[in-house]
Amino acid sequence: MAARKNSSNYVNSPYKCQLCFKGFSSEATFKNHNLKHHDPSVGAQQCELCYSRFRIPAFLRTHAETHRLKFVCKDCRFVASNRYHAITHFREHSGFKYVCKYCGASFKKPSTHGTHVRIQHPTENTSCDVCGETFQGDFGLRMHKTRAHKQNSENESGSLNCSTCGVQFASSYAMARHTFTAPDNVCNPSMRACTLCGENLASDELLRTHTQERHSKPETKCDECNKTFLTEASLSVHYERVHLQVKSVRRKASHHARKQYGGVVMCELCGKRCKNSTILKYHQRTHTGEKPHSCPRCPKRFVSPMLLHCHLRSHTGERPYKCAQCHKSFTQKSALTVHSTVHTGEKPFACSICGKSFTQAASVHTHVKYVHMKMPAPPRRRNLKRE
Known part of the structure; x- marks a missing residue:
């Protein structure tokens, strides 16, 4: 655990846990992590090494093994932190398969099998009435509500x-x-x-x-099973997965798109390639103009929660990314990366026409546009050059 202090994840993260030495990029994730250390409602049993809390002594004893033992596979040198993961990994080498009781499909890992059952074979009684997400059983549904919709339980407790x-x-x-x-x-x-x-x-x-x-909205009730939902979006997710079962088609199409374009998905409007469907969703909002995430302190709106999180730093004055070689600090990690080239002298972006190097990719595009393509410079650039 002490070695984590020198890891790149801990050193470069804006939010650092001083008890178990883990780093986090999001304040919300960091606050949720701190509950495991400080919130007595999580459990009265506490680990003496990392201070994580557990509800019953049996859970604490199982957790203690992660500090005391590690399990190394003799075939591929895979390292597991507990017995369950070690046994699951061993089954992969022995050819064990997890078979779906609904369609007979087989899977190597229990997590893949569980995701398949949850997505491909949802039931009416295991869908979340807040967001419409489906689960294998009541336990998964309860865990989802506890973690994803914690504000509801906070509201009930008066916090x-x-x-x-x-x-x-x-x-x-x-x-x-x-x-x-x-x-x-x-x-x-x-x-x-x-x-x-x-x-x-x-x-x-x-x-x-x-x-x-x-805030006045019509009642969102499913016509098929009379189950009610808080939003139209959650009703739509429930109806598609439970009654229409169209989720499998979307997942297959997404998988086909990733295979076709080298592991990425492509925007149908402009052809831009994105690493995953979430990034594609945020990108497509630049075409539709949708900005659902609003700043609570000014009228600005954003296409993704991450952009909103970065923007909020302009109000709070927070600059979590600090240069290790000078006193400067920045609101975004990308700005720190660009700034670091001032100290290293590195110019990784080169013009393909004349070979001139630059510190930023945007500078290459500007150079090609105004030097090689002879496009007229904007008034601001002309004034700066004259001065």
């Missing part, structure tokens, strides 16, 4: 109550926006806060108008 005005919010995002949008970031009890989005309004009448215009 999303404003200590000043006493309003109970529907999510941690709404509670944070309630504070951010208040003057001087201090709650004003005379204002009326929307429990769904956290916006502060001057009167009860304005709050009612706001709720009707922004």
Whole structure:
């Protein structure tokens, strides 16, 4: 564990756990990780080495083996941290297959088999009423709700109550926006806060108008099984997976696209290749103009949660990426990477026409456009050159 302090993951991560020396790039992930160390509700049993908490002593004893033992495969030198993973890996070499009881398909790994059953053979009683995601059984559904929709349990426990005005919010995002949008970031009890989005309004009448215009939605009930959902999107996911069973077609098409284009997926509108379907979804929003992620402190909106997370640093002043050779710090890792070339003198991007090298790829495009293609420079560049 002490060796993790010198790992690149820990050194270069903006959020660092001082107890088990793991690094995180997202503040939300870091906060969820800290619950394993500090939240007594996770469990009263605590590991004396990494301070992780567990509900019962048996779980703690199983976890302790990960510190004391490691299991190395004699055939391929694969290293497993616990007995279960070691036994599962051994079964792969022995030719053991996990067979689907619905269609007879066989799989080498239990995780692949479980994903197949969850996606290809969903049932009506194991779909999440919040997001529509499907699961193999009740246990998986309960675990999903606990982890993915934790704000609902927080709301029930009263942890999303404003200590000043006493309003109970529907999510941690709404509670944070309630504070951010208040003057001087201090709650004003005379204002009326929307429990769904956290916006502060001057009167009860304005709050009612706001709720009707922004948050009133028709009841989302499935016509096939009468199961209700919180959003139209979750109803759509449920209907496709449970009643239409079209998820398998999409997954096969996605798999075919990755094989055809060398492990990536391609945008049908512009031909851009993306590493996975999630990146493709964010890219396609540049064509549709959709920006569902809004900043709680200004009117700006973004196509992905990561861009919003980076933008919020412009309000907080946070600069987590620090240069190891000078005092400068940056809001994004890419900016630090570009800055590091100042110290190394590296110019990895070369012009294919004249061979001139640059520190950034964008500089090569600008060079080709204005030097070799003889395009007129924008007014700002002409003024800078004249000066």
